[in-house]
Amino acid sequence: MSRSRLLVPALATSVLVLSACGALTEDDAGTASGDARTVAAALYPLEYVAERVAGDVLDVENLTAPGGEPHDLTLDVRETALVTDAALVLHVDSLQPAVDEAVEENATGEVLDAASVVDLLPFEGHEDHDHAHEEEEAEGEAAEEEAHEGHEGHDHGEMDPHFWQDPVRMATLGDAVADRLAEIVPEEADTFRANAEALRADLEQLDEEYVTGLADCATYTVVTNHDAFGYLEKYGLHLESIAGISPDAEPTPAALAELQALIEEEGITTVFSESLVSPKTAQTLADDAGVDTAVLDTVEGLTDETADEDYLSLMRANLATLQEANGC
Incomplete structure (x- = not known):
């Protein structure tokens, strides 16, 4: 077989690969990079909020395995790849150093630090006594x-990162996640915000149960x-x-x-x-x-x-x- 005949299928394969890459970029649902179908959550409370808000639109992956101690988390190759490729990484700054490092060095999609939206309290004070x-x-x-x-x-x-013990702060995070996901997948913005409203209703009910119960x-x-x-x-x-x-x-x-x-x-x-x-x-x-x-x-x-x-x-x-x- 001649060398020119061997080059023809190789070139065709290259064209297909480049075309596929181009198609992925066009279908990226608003993100310049990352997997538009995945949210990487650093630990369970963030996973819960992300799943409630994202609904069926995006997949949510928890970086902390069930039964694992989140404070001691180390990321393996798969988890680092999740951080790298996710459309959104949801974490709490300074709670899990391995996640912070991976976000800084590898994340290519959007990043939302829960600590920046839920008004953390200092360990010493906890003066938010409603x-x-x-x-x-x-x-x-x-x-x-x-x-x-x-x-x-x-x-x-x-600052105390354990904000999820307060259901109202969890609701605040849900609203922020909805806003960020609406930027990533604009056509589903109404879905995300409706899901966040339903989540808030559940969390405010839980908050009231704690108020009356204690x-x-x-x-x-x-x-x-x-x-x-x-x-x-x-x-x-x-x-x-x-x-x-x-x-x-x-x-x-x-x-x-x-x-x-x-x-x-x-x-x-x-x-x-x-x-x-x-x-x-x-x-x-x-x-x-x-x-x-x-x-x-x-x-x-x-x-x-x-x-x-x-x-x-x-x-x-x-x-x-x-x-x-x-x-x-």
Whole structure:
């Protein structure tokens, strides 16, 4: 066979490849690069919002595998490719360093940092107490400062990324996701915004359930394993953590002694461990204080046990657990 005859099919193949590339660019639904059909969400709460808003229009992929601890996430080749190719990457800046790095170095589509739209609160303050019991909080302020001293890994002044414990902030994120997706797929803008409105209705209903469900409790102090539930203070709760910001941090003996004294003083019945992290430290404190333990779901990710649940059901289960422990 002559060399010229061999070149003909090769050239034809090249033309087809170039034509296909051109077709992808034309059908890119408003994005200069990235996969117009995929949203990459850094962890479950973001995945939940993205799925509710995107509906059937786009696929949503979670970068954190079920059962994985989001704070410790590392990205493999597949997950890095998702960040690179997604039409939209949804993350929380500074929560998952591996995701932040991949976004900065690899993302070719749109990026939405949830922290930029939901008004994060500092770990130290949590002053967004819409329904707070001001008198009880004033009395507990000194005890809070003392209990926080000596908590290794508790970095005062940093912003608390666990905003999904507040359903209203989740609704705000849903609106922002709808706006961004409307830019990416303009012809589906009405669909995205209608989905966001439906999501907001569900989340505002959940918020009202927390308001009424925690309105009359025997105690409002809650001791948890690490500082992941501070946004619940808007409902009048006073949160104390054993390990501070990092779920893996080891509390000092002085911090444990202060918490044990607080448990006795305020008649706390339960120390809460959390999903996705070891309950050992919480169990030790509970045993020393002679109280019960229970589990609060951080709602950071699903597990084998919660695979059939979703954000709304997990938050409602947490509410029921808090009501039982705090005599509400």
